[in-house]
Amino acid sequence: MPPDAPSNSTTVSCGNHVYVIGGICENDANPSGKDDVNDVFQLDLKDLERGWRKTTSMLFPRSFPHVLAAEGKIYVFECMGSESFGKVYDISGDIWEPLSPPPEAIDIRVLCVPVLNSSRSQILVHCYASGTLYTYYYDRKSCVCLEQKFCSWFDSAAIMDDVLYTYIYNCSLEAYNLLDKKHLPIKWSSEIPVVEPQGSTLYRLGNGKLILGWVNNLHRGFECIRFNIWCNEQGGIHAAAEHQFAITVPYPEYISGIWFF
Numbered sequence: 001m002p003p004d005a006p007s008n009s010t011t012v013s014c015g016n017h018v019y020v021i022g023g024i025c026e027n028d029a030n031p032s033g034k035d036d037v038n039d040v041f042q043l044d045l046k047d048l049e050r051g052w053r054k055t056t057s058m059l060f061p062r063s064f065p066h067v068l069a070a071e072g073k074i075y076v077f078e079c080m081g082s083e084s085f086g087k088v089y090d091i092s093g094d095i096w097e098p099l100s101p102p103p104e105a106i107d108i109r110v111l112c113v114p115v116l117n118s119s120r121s122q123i124l125v126h127c128y129a130s131g132t133l134y135t136y137y138y139d140r141k142s143c144v145c146l147e148q149k150f151c152s153w154f155d156s157a158a159i160m161d162d163v164l165y166t167y168i169y170n171c172s173l174e175a176y177n178l179l180d181k182k183h184l185p186i187k188w189s190s191e192i193p194v195v196e197p198q199g200s201t202l203y204r205l206g207n208g209k210l211i212l213g214w215v216n217n218l219h220r221g222f223e224c225i226r227f228n229i230w231c232n233e234q235g236g237i238h239a240a241a242e243h244q245f246a247i248t249v250p251y252p253e254y255i256s257g258i259w260f261f
Helices: none
Strands: 010-014 017-021 024-026 034-036 040-044 052-054 066-070 073-077 086-090 095-098 115-117 122-126 133-137 142-147 157-160 163-168 172-177 182-184 186-190 201-206 209-216 221-231 237-241 247-250
Touching: 010 066, 010 073, 017 073, 073 122, 115 157, 157 201, 163 201, 172 186
Parallel strands: 186 237
Antiparallel strands: 010 017, 017 040, 024 034, 040 052, 066 073, 073 086, 086 095, 115 122, 122 133, 133 142, 157 163, 163 172, 172 182, 201 209, 209 221, 221 237, 221 247
């Protein structure tokens, strides 16, 4: 990490570069003892000897920013407390611009982790307060409402074959067809073998496979469950876990802790 990188920042790769965005710095003058920052650090993977360098700062300070990269641009959506819906950084032009907001006024103080659907040039954004699911089309810079009442997914959502899969802790896997705008029933051929902890994250592996992963800090490892997903003739979804126990991958001793996004 950059030597001057603040804590609670977010890292994202785009093209041949890695970026560390936002975070928190100490400030004794602030009653909370800290301030959000708008710093951005860049590492060129083709010129590692040059090291990290500071690049153009964000429009607004932000800690724990929700960040995605698509087609040479970095999209930052607000997590908690906000002056804007989001912003975009054009790498080639070295410019930050605000994103087009939703057509109606919304409470954007807390947003779920956004989900990228690159095949449709979409970024799905869910608002906790209103329960509304929005689609931001980055190819035409517009935002539309997809569903007015949609269950929050926290960190657990993935898109595969135009179906949005969300996982609710200690509850169930949900499926939503983005083209038909309808929920799909899911039938499990084999149940998930363990009770996953809160904070688990859903990932798309491709080829009809999803993975639900979490960090086990007690045993210092990344644990996950891999399962297959396929559609049946009635338009529903079948799901089956590939193994009877969670897969565990230990992480090095010098790492104190890991967060997955």
